[in-house]
Amino acid sequence: MMRARDLLRCSVICDGEAFGRVEGFLFDDAQWAVRYLRVVPEDGREGGCALIAPAAIGECDAEARELYADLSARQIADSPAMRERSDLPRDEEMALITHFGWPAYWADSPQLKGAASEAGTGGVAQLRSLDALCRCEALAADGQVAGAVADVFLDTTDWAVRYLAIAVEDRDEAMLAPPDWVRSADWNAGELRFGVSSESLLTGPART
Known part of the structure; x- marks a missing residue:
């Protein structure tokens, strides 16, 4: 990736x-x-x-x-x-x-x-666009803002998005969330709404 x-x-x-x-x-x-x-x-x-x-x-x-x-x-x-x-x-x-x-x-x-x-x-x-995605906040299912999308990880064999990298305040590492966790997107508001809790987003795999 x-x-x-x-x-x-x-x-x-x-x-x-x-x-x-x-x-x-x-x-x-x-x-x-x-x-x-x-x-x-x-x-x-x-x-x-x-x-x-x-x-x-x-x-x-x-x-x-x-x-x-x-x-x-x-x-x-x-x-x-x-x-x-x-x-x-x-x-x-x-x-x-x-x-x-x-x-x-x-x-x-x-x-x-x-x-x-x-x-x-x-x-x-x-x-x-990547720029539009990286302006989005990541909202958990419980309504809390878990962080902001900072990047995506791509599989260059099929160019699929494997993970969204969520930047979290006071953390050096980005939290990785698979895109199938995304429930809906409001591109005008700059929000990605996830179908999992903020705890799930914040305790998932991390990547610097």
Whole structure:
């Protein structure tokens, strides 16, 4: 597993050369999986950043801080430009996956498929940014604020979120909470509501 924040600023290698650097992630909070890496090209691409699906990442070299993409630099350069924003209009997302030939990640999920159908081509994909997640307080089932989300731990084999790292006041270590403990999220209020007690959150596994 790797911290998402440790992957920020990693180089994305295409055709043997650095194409750009990872500046963020977009994930869905239904399956808790990264759907896109937000990459800013080294040459300062006009119009914004590029979005790359994890399926296109072939190798992750944590020591060298490099991610190897199974894409050509030309493929990415010719892809639809994405603005620096946390939401992703569905029509722009469809143009993106059509350009690369990626499968629609929501096709195998009834929950995500229903949301996609409801949104239609004029809607917005239900994706969340790492920045938005790390602005959230962690509320336990008993109503107490256990801490604040500081990071997530990712499994880079399937890019699933394995743990949320909860920063707790007066503790050097972050408490790890699996995402299936999350009962609901209020993104406007910046709150993740967990279905377990504050004691469970505060006595779980810890990680520096």
